[in-house]
Amino acid sequence: MAVEPEQLELGASAQTHCRQCRVQFFKFELARSFGAYNETLKKAILLVKFEEVTRLGDWFASRLAEVVSREAEKFRADVVVPVPLHPDRRRERGYNQAELSARPLARKLHLKYGAYLLMRTRPRPPRLVLSRKEHWDSVRGAYATRQGLRVDKLRVLLVDDVMTTGATLDSCARALQAAGAAAVLGLTVARVVPTGHASGSRTVIRN
Numbered sequence: 001m002a003v004e005p006e007q008l009e010l011g012a013s014a015q016t017h018c019r020q021c022r023v024q025f026f027k028f029e030l031a032r033s034f035g036a037y038n039e040t041l042k043k044a045i046l047l048v049k050f051e052e053v054t055r056l057g058d059w060f061a062s063r064l065a066e067v068v069s070r071e072a073e074k075f076r077a078d079v080v081v082p083v084p085l086h087p088d089r090r091r092e093r094g095y096n097q098a099e100l101s102a103r104p105l106a107r108k109l110h111l112k113y114g115a116y117l118l119m120r121t122r123p124r125p126p127r128l129v130l131s132r133k134e135h136w137d138s139v140r141g142a143y144a145t146r147q148g149l150r151v152d153k154l155r156v157l158l159v160d161d162v163m164t165t166g167a168t169l170d171s172c173a174r175a176l177q178a179a180g181a182a183a184v185l186g187l188t189v190a191r192v193v194p195t196g197h198a199s200g201s202r203t204v205i206r207n
Contacts, residue, residue: 026166027173028158030074031186034063037162041190045161049097057100060189064101064159065108067187075185077157079114080106083172084143086123101189102159111157117149118172132165139171145179152180163188 035041047053048060068075082102090096099115106113122142145151156176158169163186173184 026170027177028166028169028184028186031163031166031169031188031191032067032071033163033188033191034060034067035190037190037192045189048100049161050093052095052097052100054100057097058104060101060161061104061108064105064187064189068109068157075157075187076155077109077111077185078154079112079117080109080157080159081114081117081172081176083158083160083168084115084118084120086120088123098160101161105157105159105187109157114156117145117151117156118175119144119146139167141171143172143175145175150180151176153182154180155183155185156181157185157187160186160188161190163191165192 037045044056044060048056080102082096082098084090084098085093085096096115102115103113120142121144124139124142158172158176160168163169166186169184169186169188173181173186176184
């Protein structure tokens, strides 16, 4: 796949802290992405999400491993966990697109793979277009750890395809920390770069 890193990568010097990060609103310790959610990367992500192109999932995993290697100390982790789909959506699609990157990433980093640790307990609204508030409301309390499984004191590397508002990673992090996780580190293939969104603006969010 021909992708120009300089067009996509968000290097440490170029990263800025959003208002929520500055006030430590999010429950995840940090979040990094391979690149900005531009047209090139969007097309690749949609191929993984809707066409199950596993080779692209492997390619994403390699890029994410590079992101981790640049901040190896901050990304110390015990287990890699993909953001889960609701069971109904999983049955409909046949797979979870986040797993297609998370599983090979765990192998590359020599970490345990823990897709079983986290589940989505409430489906997202059927509408494709949600406001930022609607998106936050749709994921608040929508994730939980599986009963009887231990995450005590684990540092969890949480993997998803796109970070839009940070709401999904935050909700997953809250569930994992409530179960005893020591830290949750967010890692996504792409990040939607805000361009002065006004409160209540419409955002296309797909899972």
